[in-house]
Amino acid sequence: MPPFWPRRSPHFAACRHALRPFAGPAVIGLSGGADSLALAAAAAAEGKDAIALVVDHGLQPGSFEVAQRAAATARGWGLQARVVSVNVAPGNVEAQARRARYAALRAAGREVWVAHTAEDQAETLILGALRGNPSGMAAREDGIARPFLGLRRADTEGACAELGVEPWQDPMNFDTTYRRVRVRREVIPRLGELIGGDAVPALARTAGRIAQGRELVASISNLAPTNDCGELACDPAPVRRRRLVAWLAQHDVAAQGAQLDDIDALVTRWRGQGPVTLAGGHSVRRVGGRLVVG
Numbered sequence: 001m002p003p004f005w006p007r008r009s010p011h012f013a014a015c016r017h018a019l020r021p022f023a024g025p026a027v028i029g030l031s032g033g034a035d036s037l038a039l040a041a042a043a044a045a046e047g048k049d050a051i052a053l054v055v056d057h058g059l060q061p062g063s064f065e066v067a068q069r070a071a072a073t074a075r076g077w078g079l080q081a082r083v084v085s086v087n088v089a090p091g092n093v094e095a096q097a098r099r100a101r102y103a104a105l106r107a108a109g110r111e112v113w114v115a116h117t118a119e120d121q122a123e124t125l126i127l128g129a130l131r132g133n134p135s136g137m138a139a140r141e142d143g144i145a146r147p148f149l150g151l152r153r154a155d156t157e158g159a160c161a162e163l164g165v166e167p168w169q170d171p172m173n174f175d176t177t178y179r180r181v182r183v184r185r186e187v188i189p190r191l192g193e194l195i196g197g198d199a200v201p202a203l204a205r206t207a208g209r210i211a212q213g214r215e216l217v218a219s220i221s222n223l224a225p226t227n228d229c230g231e232l233a234c235d236p237a238p239v240r241r242r243r244l245v246a247w248l249a250q251h252d253v254a255a256q257g258a259q260l261d262d263i264d265a266l267v268t269r270w271r272g273q274g275p276v277t278l279a280g281g282h283s284v285r286r287v288g289g290r291l292v293v294g
Contacts, residue, residue, distance in 0.1 A: 024111065027110040037163075052070075119153045225246040
């Protein structure tokens with residue numbers, strides 16, 4: 001028997017409407033929080049070809065039980081759902097947990113649906129800007145879809161209330177030792193005070209435009225990775241930087257902000273300078289007109 005969907009549910013209706021352009025087959029990243037529960041419920045209500053995957057990072061006591069409850073909720077809505085436990089590598093907890101989570105979701109062999117909202121988009125812009133690389137998330141990119149980027153967290157929380165489900169409150173979302181949490185709880189509210197209103201819509205729109213610009217650059221340019229400094233120097237700066245990022249990714253190395261500027265200088269402002277030091281003990285230097293990872 002299909003689940004009972006509330007007759008009057010403006011927030012849940014907004015979630016369903018946002019999901020309609022997305023078809024699947026998909027795997028939903030389900031955490032048990034309000035955002036991902038609303039996405040799973042909308043997928044079930046809209047009859048989407050989607051399954052739910054709950055990734056248990058094992059970082060908190062009782063995390064497996066939380067994951068099992070989330071999966072059971074999704075099954076109650078008629079979705080296939082399962083729990084996968086992953087190991088989080090040492091280092092930056094947020095980054096390593098994200099890497100393990102997306103690896104598990106991609107392993108399903110389907111498009112990955114995640115429930116990022118406008119608040120997440122605004123936070124991404126600010127955090128990227130603080131690293132010297134203001135960024136935004138695209139609605140669809142690299143096999144990941146974000147149907148809720150145009151929705152507010154009030155919609156996902158309101159949808160859960162309308163559905164009569166209680167979302168899990170992740171303690172990490174209240175821990176201000178994490179930079180993203182401080183941005184969410186301190187920086188964005190202060191920006192709202194500064195402008196005398198809600199800062200999230202403008203921040204999210206800006207992040208969206210950055211993501212669109214990135215997509216445009218990718219669509220009109222040859223982004224084949226290369227370490228040939230002569231070839232890279234002929235590219236416009238946005239194209240060159242994307243090719244550098246792609247080349248570094250081939251070596252499982254990441255750089256952004258000032259580090260990427262310094263690598264770019266090896267290409268465009270070469271004066272015999274020494275190597276650029278990156279995280280993880282890596283470095284990039286110029287040898288014979290080519291970049292080399294060491």
